[in-house]
Amino acid sequence: MKILIADDDPMQRELLAGFLRKRGHEVFEAADGTSAVQRFEREPIQLALLDHRMPGLTGDEVLARLKAINPLVRAILITAYGAVEMAVRVMKLGADDFLEKPVDLGQLIDKIERLEQDLAVADDVVEVTEALTETPWPIAIIGSSPAMRETLSMARRLADSPWSVLIQGETGTGKELFARLIHQLSPRCAAPFVALNCAAIPDTLFESELFGHEKGAFTGAERAHRGCFERASGGTLFLDEVGELSPALQSKLLRALQEKRINRVGGERDIAVDTRVLAATNRDLRALSTGGEFREDLYFRLKVLDIRLPPLRQRREDIPALVEHFVARDAPRPIQLAPETLDFLMRYDYPGNVRELEHIIQRSLTLARSPVLHPRDLPEEVTRNQGADSGQLRERLDAMERALLVEALEHSDGVQTQAAERLGISERVLRYKMGKYGLQRSDGQSS
Template sequence: MNILIADDDPMQRELLAGFLRKQGHEVHAAADGTEALEIFRRAPIQLALLDHRMPGMTGDQVLERIKALNPLVRAILITAFGAVDMAVRVMKLGADDFLEKPVDLVQLLQKIELLEQRVAVTADVIEVTETVANATLPIEIIGTSPAMQETLSLVRRVADSPWSVLIHGETGTGKELIARLIHLLGPTPDAPFVEVNCAAIPENLFESELFGHEKGAFTGAERTHRGCFERAASGTLFLDEVGELPPALQSKLLRALQEKRITRVGSEREIAVSTRVLAATNRDLRALCETGQFREDLYFRLRVLDVALPPLRQRREDIPSLIEHFMTRYARRPTRLAPETLDRLVRYRYPGNVRELEHIIQRSLTLARGSVLLPADLPEEVRTDLSADQGLLQERLDALERDMLLAALEQTDWIQTHAAEQLGISERVLRYKLGKYGIRRPET
């Protein structure tokens, strides 16, 4: 990595610089903040090791400046021993990590390795984002959570190879989207992407669907038909729900993959096909192999590389941007989310993952009366799902109470007398509760 060291203590500076050079890094050393900034402006620094206490500019001031010049730069602040609150402050300024003096070199190396990985992930993700932005067919992928950044970085790396990739993940996690992205990032983005849903094709038509048929091959085969393999030639064949493939077809598919040749139904002639194969499943194929429902040799063929998509509940950081994404797509008039609605949506556990979130937004936008989405507009299971956060009884009761208050106010057009009546409480108690939960009428 290209590393900048800023430290006013020449001994410490030389020690660190010498050590890191030996590890194969490109090191630039500066004796103060001004010199550090000068170097930063002309060298492609990826990581800055900044001593906090330097005459003139302090380490955190240098950090602020270099972050302004390049937000992607990584930084480790070196602080006096025991300066914990300092550490908290510099992390807020955008440092990735901090080390206490005297610097433990083994620890320093570990931290650098970790940051190196993050730098690589970021570089991959930037490449993905650029490709997506320049794609001819619109494709939009939200994923700033660490879990998705890792996934996108992996996707970027598997995309170049000719090997088959098995994409697995729960229903609605975005497997098809990722398959399209792999195709887009691959060597032949303009070649066809052909999708076959293995669960949707009747068994007796499958062979012809995959490999094609000759005219007259069977009753009803009135014309010659090119199968998916042929249509995807030099492009990508996406076998969706591959776990549902019947055993007889598993063997035929395996043969096609091994020999890179196919035969149309009713023909003797073999056709060479060079098709990249991607497969997706929400089932545990390993387990299906163990029970004999899926051929192990086919499993290994398909899973040369594999991409696991994390369920949405393991990347809640993405929920707000996904909501925004779907609101922009589906709102017919300007609509915004009440803070407590967002709160509910972020906590919900999403057994149906991103697709479920998409449907929830679509549905709530359709049913909402005002220009603000209230918790009452959300489906029942989202409003009452507390499994994500099992909380204390009081917390759960509070959440329920708050929901009931909001629903009553909504139904009575925020006329407090009516809402209190509907809830069977006095207006005074209603006002007290509104104050307690900070509920105010949203301005329209």
């Protein structure tokens, strides 16, 4: 990482610079704020370590100028004054963190490693977004929450590998969508992607569907048939609901994965296949293997790499964007959501995850009588028992959240992008919360 150290104390600069260079970072030094800004203009610096008190420009002022040049720069302010008020203030200025003097080098490297991870995730997400923009993609991948960004980053890293991947997640989290994404980002993207639902085909037909059969292999086999492994050769085979395979089929799948060869039903020769297998399940295969219901050796063969998709209740920040997408796609006429409707949708737990949200929106749009979607248009399970959350605790939490929104908007002069950045949320979530609390978009005051 390219790091700028701005501090008027030469001993402090030398200590930090030497420590960070030994850790493999490229370090630039500046003895005052003006020099720091000049150096930043010349170098592609990713992280700035800024002393809070320097002659001329203070650390606060330097940070403001750096952010004006490159809003994506990360920053840690170093101060001798560790009061809570100071910590809050530097974070509001756009700093990612702060440290007290004398600097604890262990804390410093921990903070830098976390920032490096954040930057790596951000780069992965940008690469995924660009790849999907350049290629026609039948289904939108929506979400900017930390959980979703981390999942997209993981998918990007898994894509380049030739190994099998086990995709785990609850029903409706988008396991096939992520399998297609991994294939699309992989070197195999020009070859076929073949999907097979292991729970949808009877055992008597599954072997033929997976491995193919020769002409005359059984009654009705009037011609030779290439199975999914052969059709996906050079590309990707996606086995959905792999936990539903019978023991006999588990054994045959294991052999194909180990030897990279298959044998058609009724065939006498092995056929080499170059097929990457992605498998998905909403079941705990480790527990099933412990209980003897799923072969342990097959479990480990499928789970060379793995990715776990977060349920929607763990990434509620993405709900407004998903609702907006489904409404724009499926509404038969222009329609808006009442703020309280979105509030109900935000609080619901979605046992069926994104798929359930999609169906809720489709049902509500179909039955709505007016151009505004009201809570009465939502299914009963969404609105049932949520009134219990409107007691004293909910009121106090809402009051605290509203106060934070007002404060962020005031410090940002009503600029929503900056306010959202200060709060660590997306601009879309900020707009939803402003509507919820009746805050004007111009100045953050109550309407």
